[in-house]
Amino acid sequence: MPREFTRNDRVADALQRELAQLIRDEVRDPRLGLVNITAVEVSRDLSSAKVFVNLVGAESADESREAAEVLNGAAGFLRTLLAKRMLLRIVPKLRFIFDLTGRRAQELSSLIDFAVNRDKARHTDTDSSGED
Numbered sequence: 348m349p350r351e352f353t354r355n356d357r358v359a360d361a362l363q364r365e366l367a368q369l370i371r372d373e374v375r376d377p378r379l380g381l382v383n384i385t386a387v388e389v390s391r392d393l394s395s396a397k398v399f400v401n402l403v404g405a406e407s408a409d410e411s412r413e414a415a416e417v418l419n420g421a422a423g424f425l426r427t428l429l430a431k432r433m434l435l436r437i438v439p440k441l442r443f444i445f446d447l448t449g450r451r452a453q454e455l456s457s458l459i460d461f462a463v464n465r466d467k468a469r470h471t472d473t474d475s476s477g478e479d
Contacts, residue, residue, distance in 0.1 A: 359387040361433060362396055366441075369428050370418070378417050380404055385446045389439055396439035399446035411445050418443035 363384050370382050381403035388397045400418060402411040418425075422441040430438045 355389045355391065355393070358393060358435070358439075359389045359396070362389065362398070362429070362439070363387045365429055365432055366398060366425065369425055369432075373428060374418070374421050374425070376417050376421070379414050382414060382418070383449075385448065393435070393437050393439055396441055398441055398443045399448075400443055401446045401449050408445070408447070408450070415443045415445040 363386070366387070367382075367384050370379070370384075379402075383401050383403050384398060385401060386399040388399075390396070398418075400411075400415055402414045405411045405414070419442065422443065426438050426441055429435075
């Protein structure tokens, strides 16, 4: 019977939890607001990790991209802290990437809601004019 989760999945999950705490508690940069880590992908050999982030309450995508750049600047510092907190032989090199999926999902959801409401309005107009 195969395992449900691979080592990479478990390391990625642990990295996501630890990084969320470290960014909240240790990174003191005024350009960072509330950072949401949406996913972590770890390479097969555990040497590198892509950390997908977005900024909660960001006014623009540029603001979120700037936050990702700030985190990339602090990646070495965060990696050092991770090495102290986690029992890993190799702590992955971190690369922070701005994640558009949340914003895109909101846009698609609002488009779907608009289309459904418009369709309902057409059906109610057709029904009311056909009853006369």
